[in-house]
Amino acid sequence: MISPLHVSPTPTPNRHQREYTPNNPTICPQTLPLAPSHSSIEQAILTKTSSAAYHSSIILKLTGLIQIPSESYDDLGPIGSDPRWDVFYRVEKYIKAAYPRVFDTVTLEHANTHGLVLTWEGSVSPNIAKPLLMLAHQDVVPVLPETVAEWTHPPYEGVFDGEMIWGRGATDDKGYMISLLESLDLLIASGFTPKRTVIVAFGCDEEISGENCGRPISDLLQKRYGDDGVYLIIDEGSVGIQREFDQSFAMVSVAEKGYLDIGINVSSTGGHASNPPDHNAIGILAEIISEIENHPFEGRVTTANPMFGFLECAAVHAPQASFPATVRSQLSRVAKGNGNDANAERALAHELDHLRYYFRTSQSVGKISGGLKINAIPELASAMVNLRLAVETSISAVQAHYEGLIGPIAKKHNMTFEGFNYISSSSSSSSSSPSFSADPRKITLSAIDALEPAPVSPTSADPFRVLSGTIKRTLRPLEEEDSAADDNNSELIVTPYLMPANTDTKFFWALSRNIYRFTPLNLVHNLNRAHTVDEFIRASEFVREPVFFATLVLNADDAV
Structure with a gap:
C-alpha cells in the first residue's frame, strides 16, 4: 500500500546552499497527516474517546494511580531487601485490575521483580517486522513533607477539579503510563490484531537512574531482539507541544x-x-x-x-x-x-x-x-x-x-x-583496610x-515519518495568541529537539537507532510543575493522549 508516508520528500540541499526564507519547501519538510488503513478501527476509537463517560473513566483511572505513592529514593537498597520497593506491587495490582482485557491479551514479564514488560505478539516475525516499543515509568520523585501544606490539593489524593488533575506523577509519568495502557485497551476492544509486535515497558526507578528496572528491561529485550532489533522506541519528552516565534511546534527530542x-x-x-x-x-x-x-x-x-x-x-x-x-x-x-x-x-x-x-x-x-x-x-x-x-x-x-x-x-x-x-600505588595491595x-x-x-551524550536519532528514516504523520493526524496546534499573525502558523510543525535531562532510553541505544522522546501535550509551567509543588495535567489534553498512541500503533503496523 502506498501512502503519503512513502512519498519521497523534496530533496534537502547541502547546508551551505540553504536559504532560510519563509515557506522554503527544501528545509524542514513536513510529513502529511498519516491516516491508518484500519479506518473503521480508528473511527471506533475516536467515537469512544469523545464521550463524556469515557473521559470520566480514564480520569478516574489516573487519579487512582496517583493515589499510590510510588516514590523512588536515592538511598534505596536492593529490590527484595528494602521494603520501600514493595509499593510497586500495589502499582502492578492496580493496573491489572484497571485493564483486565489488556493483561488477558499481552504476555507480562518481570525484569528484576518490578520492571514490567507487556508484549502483544504480532502475526509477523520480529525478524521481518521489528517491534514497536513504548516506555513509561511507575515511580515518582518523593514529596518533601515540609511542602505538603503548599499543595493546592494533597499530593496523593489525585484530585480532579473539573479542569486539572492534580497530584505527584500526574504528568511525570503516570499520565503517560495510563495513556499507553489505555491505547492497548482501545485497540484490543476494537478488534485490532497487530502484524508488528507491540511492547510496552514500565520502569520502576527512572527518577533515580534506572539501574534497578530500566537496565534489566533493556537487557531482557536486547537478549531477545538483538542490536537494532526494535523499529521505534518512544518515551516521555520534556517539552511536548509548544508555541515559539508565534508558531506551534511538536518538539520531538531526538537526543539527550x-x-x-x-x-x-x-x-x-x-x-x-x-x-x-x-x-x-x-x-x-x-x-x-x-x-x-x-x-x-x-x-x-x-x-x-x-x-x-x-x-x-x-x-x-x-x-x-x-x-x-x-x-x-x-x-x-x-x-x-x-x-x-x-x-x-x-x-x-x-x-x-x-x-x-x-x-x-x-x-x-x-x-x-x-x-x-x-x-x-x-x-x-x-x-x-x-x-x-x-x-x-x-x-x-x-x-x-x-x-x-x-x-x-x-x-x-x-x-x-x-x-x-x-x-x-597501593591499589594492588591485598589489604582491604584503608591505608x-x-x-x-x-x-x-x-x-x-x-x-556520554546520546546518539542523535535520524529524522529522515521511516520510523520518524510514521511518528510525524501520527502527530499530524492526531494533534493540533495551540490556539493562536496573535490574531494578526500570518496564516501559515495555523499548522502544527514537527521538529527535532534536544532532551536536556535523561530518560530510561539511555539503556536502549543498542536496541534501536530510532529513539524519540515526545509527550503529546502542551507542557507548561516547568513541565506542568513536575518534580515540585502542585504537579498537574490538563484533563482535556490527557484524555486525547491514548488516541495518539493507538494511532501510532496502527500506523507502525501499516509500515510492515
Whole structure:
C-alpha cells in the first residue's frame, strides 16, 4: 500500500546552499497527516474517546494511580531487601485490575521483580517486522513533607477539579503510563490484531537512574531482539507541544545531553583553630568552586545539535516578522560554515542566550560539606558538581577541563593532585583496610554516574515519518495568541529537539537507532510543575493522549 508516508520528500540541499526564507519547501519538510488503513478501527476509537463517560473513566483511572505513592529514593537498597520497593506491587495490582482485557491479551514479564514488560505478539516475525516499543515509568520523585501544606490539593489524593488533575506523577509519568495502557485497551476492544509486535515497558526507578528496572528491561529485550532489533522506541519528552516565534511546534527530542557527577575532595592536616594555615581545606575548596563558576563551558550552536534543526524549522515555518532577523543571519552563517565557523556558532548561541543550556554543558555545585567543629581545622572538605553534557562534547573532554582548572590550584598550594585517571600505588595491595596517606594534603577528583551524550536519532528514516504523520493526524496546534499573525502558523510543525535531562532510553541505544522522546501535550509551567509543588495535567489534553498512541500503533503496523 502506498501512502503519503512513502512519498519521497523534496530533496534537502547541502547546508551551505540553504536559504532560510519563509515557506522554503527544501528545509524542514513536513510529513502529511498519516491516516491508518484500519479506518473503521480508528473511527471506533475516536467515537469512544469523545464521550463524556469515557473521559470520566480514564480520569478516574489516573487519579487512582496517583493515589499510590510510588516514590523512588536515592538511598534505596536492593529490590527484595528494602521494603520501600514493595509499593510497586500495589502499582502492578492496580493496573491489572484497571485493564483486565489488556493483561488477558499481552504476555507480562518481570525484569528484576518490578520492571514490567507487556508484549502483544504480532502475526509477523520480529525478524521481518521489528517491534514497536513504548516506555513509561511507575515511580515518582518523593514529596518533601515540609511542602505538603503548599499543595493546592494533597499530593496523593489525585484530585480532579473539573479542569486539572492534580497530584505527584500526574504528568511525570503516570499520565503517560495510563495513556499507553489505555491505547492497548482501545485497540484490543476494537478488534485490532497487530502484524508488528507491540511492547510496552514500565520502569520502576527512572527518577533515580534506572539501574534497578530500566537496565534489566533493556537487557531482557536486547537478549531477545538483538542490536537494532526494535523499529521505534518512544518515551516521555520534556517539552511536548509548544508555541515559539508565534508558531506551534511538536518538539520531538531526538537526543539527550550526557550526564556526569564530579566529586571533589580536598584533604589537609588538621589542628587547633588557634593556629590555622593561611588556607585550610574549606578555603581551598571555595577557591576551586569559584574557579569552576568563573569558567563556564562555552556555548556554541553547531549543526550537530538537534536544536539547530529546530531553529531551521522555525526559520522557515514561523511568521517572518516573529523570527529575529539576527538569528536568521547567524543561522545562515553557521550552516554555510558547516562546522568550521566557530565565531558564527558562538554568535548564534549569544543571540539565543535564554536557551543557553541546550547549547552548552551546564554545571551546578549541588552538595558541599566540610568541618566537624568550629574550633578545629577541617581535615576534609568535599563538593559534588552535576553536569549535563552538550551533544558535541564527551566525558573525557569535560574531565580534562576540570583537571585544567583544579590542577594549578593544587600546585599553588603545594598539594598532591589526583585527577580522574589516578591509580594509587597501593591499589594492588591485598589489604582491604584503608591505608593512612603519608601526604594528607591533596586534591582528588572522581567521576560518578558518567553517561556520554546520546546518539542523535535520524529524522529522515521511516520510523520518524510514521511518528510525524501520527502527530499530524492526531494533534493540533495551540490556539493562536496573535490574531494578526500570518496564516501559515495555523499548522502544527514537527521538529527535532534536544532532551536536556535523561530518560530510561539511555539503556536502549543498542536496541534501536530510532529513539524519540515526545509527550503529546502542551507542557507548561516547568513541565506542568513536575518534580515540585502542585504537579498537574490538563484533563482535556490527557484524555486525547491514548488516541495518539493507538494511532501510532496502527500506523507502525501499516509500515510492515
